[in-house]
Amino acid sequence: MHSYANREKLAQLFAKEVETFVAKHPNSKSLHDQAMGPLMGGVPMSWMAKWPGPHPVYVQSAKGSRFTDVDGIEYVDFCLGDTGAMVGHSPDAAIKAIAEQLDRGITFMLPTRDAAVVGQTLADRFGLPKWQFTLTATDANRHILRYARHVTGKSKVVVHDYCYHGTVDETFAVLDNNGKTVSRENNIGPQVDPAQTTIVVPFNDLVAAEAAFATGEVAALLIEPAMTNIGIVLPEPGYLEGLRELCTRYDVILIIDETHTLSEGPGGMTARRHLHPDAVVMGKTIGAGIPAGAFGMTAELTKRVQDSLHLEHIDVGGVGGTLAGNALSMAAIRATLTEVLTPEAFVSMEALCDVWTMDVQRLIDKYQAPWQVSQLGCRAEYSFRATAPKNGREAADADDFELQQYLHLHALNRGILMTPFHNMALMSPAHTKADVARHTAHFEEALQSLFA
Numbered sequence: 001m002h003s004y005a006n007r008e009k010l011a012q013l014f015a016k017e018v019e020t021f022v023a024k025h026p027n028s029k030s031l032h033d034q035a036m037g038p039l040m041g042g043v044p045m046s047w048m049a050k051w052p053g054p055h056p057v058y059v060q061s062a063k064g065s066r067f068t069d070v071d072g073i074e075y076v077d078f079c080l081g082d083t084g085a086m087v088g089h090s091p092d093a094a095i096k097a098i099a100e101q102l103d104r105g106i107t108f109m110l111p112t113r114d115a116a117v118v119g120q121t122l123a124d125r126f127g128l129p130k131w132q133f134t135l136t137a138t139d140a141n142r143h144i145l146r147y148a149r150h151v152t153g154k155s156k157v158v159v160h161d162y163c164y165h166g167t168v169d170e171t172f173a174v175l176d177n178n179g180k181t182v183s184r185e186n187n188i189g190p191q192v193d194p195a196q197t198t199i200v201v202p203f204n205d206l207v208a209a210e211a212a213f214a215t216g217e218v219a220a221l222l223i224e225p226a227m228t229n230i231g232i233v234l235p236e237p238g239y240l241e242g243l244r245e246l247c248t249r250y251d252v253i254l255i256i257d258e259t260h261t262l263s264e265g266p267g268g269m270t271a272r273r274h275l276h277p278d279a280v281v282m283g284k285t286i287g288a289g290i291p292a293g294a295f296g297m298t299a300e301l302t303k304r305v306q307d308s309l310h311l312e313h314i315d316v317g318g319v320g321g322t323l324a325g326n327a328l329s330m331a332a333i334r335a336t337l338t339e340v341l342t343p344e345a346f347v348s349m350e351a352l353c354d355v356w357t358m359d360v361q362r363l364i365d366k367y368q369a370p371w372q373v374s375q376l377g378c379r380a381e382y383s384f385r386a387t388a389p390k391n392g393r394e395a396a397d398a399d400d401f402e403l404q405q406y407l408h409l410h411a412l413n414r415g416i417l418m419t420p421f422h423n424m425a426l427m428s429p430a431h432t433k434a435d436v437a438r439h440t441a442h443f444e445e446a447l448q449s450l451f452a
């Protein structure tokens, strides 16, 4: 049952937005026609087709909070490459360091001066002393899961219902209506049935987590400390602390994936909420968009890992990647963390997000839309349900693809890019009050069209 009942009206509103979109984007259309020849679905990666409207807009250039498409239209970007560009597009300090490193060599299989500085910066921010680097957050998750299984000698991973941690096989599982772990719908070609590798538990449910750990089979708990990939689902008081305690009791490695929750500050939710994970994972924005991922470990976990590895075989164990930790990534991370994603930048990003969120809430109230908005530092998202969801299933049940497509196309036609897979907005250090005001105006117009 959709929260917005008048589907006929919704279809008419959407059709009108499609007409506007088509009229405004002849150059994007022509590039898309050309791309339909050599590219599957006309896009370099399949999910790039999942934008509202008949084809994606093609980007000409981007800087800070904005980008311009090939038809000369300028947009405020609240999607920011789904966090890959949370620092804003091409920030000057990062671009300078990246350009300088490009001139000095890109990849060597040898470290450069940046490596230790980057490691120390992350250690100071997250409170975990030892770090390793990958090209993506997905890889960082895969690697730390391997280490967890390796050192505990146990095979299973516990994840939250409706989680997303990148393309990590073990995580494509959900709970069915009987509470059984099953493969998530549309899981593409799983190597093995995820029920063999994974136990799924609902977010905010300590009883379920303990029951999973009590099987004695669990090597690791991989979580986002607040869910961000099925809308935002916030932890209830005591939940994260309870998980910590259970992990210690059952020798389960607690891995906190901060790839998106980094929105809460320079040390993510880990530092801000005094969490004590055994490992932390991140990626996407830490290199200003240059591929970079990282994972940090406690001294104790590092010792367990190192004691179980032998230098002679270290290149063939399933943890690695030729380009991982390359000189360009490290230069990009160093400049991004120390000059762009500074503690001061997070303060202004969050303050602006407060404004975005208050405006959205005010308009939801004004038009009595049965929706709600949640905020996590510089990230905020509204969902099509009246109260904040407690877990992934509640959030998933509120999904309304057609309504979302309409709102996103409405935004796009008014010079605003929202994150395609949900109603999320992210503030970079470059965003301004005028950027937020543009979203507020669109949101009011859209609510009026639906509810007035």
Ligand SMILES: Cc1ncc(COP(=O)(O)O)c(C=O)c1O
Pocket: 136, 137, 138, 139, 141, 164, 165, 166, 167, 224, 229, 257, 258, 259, 260, 283, 284
């Ligand atoms: C929480 C979380 N972890 C990991 C990833 C994977 O990031 P990447 O696709 O850059 O490997 C994502 C991607 O959205 C994510 O949301």
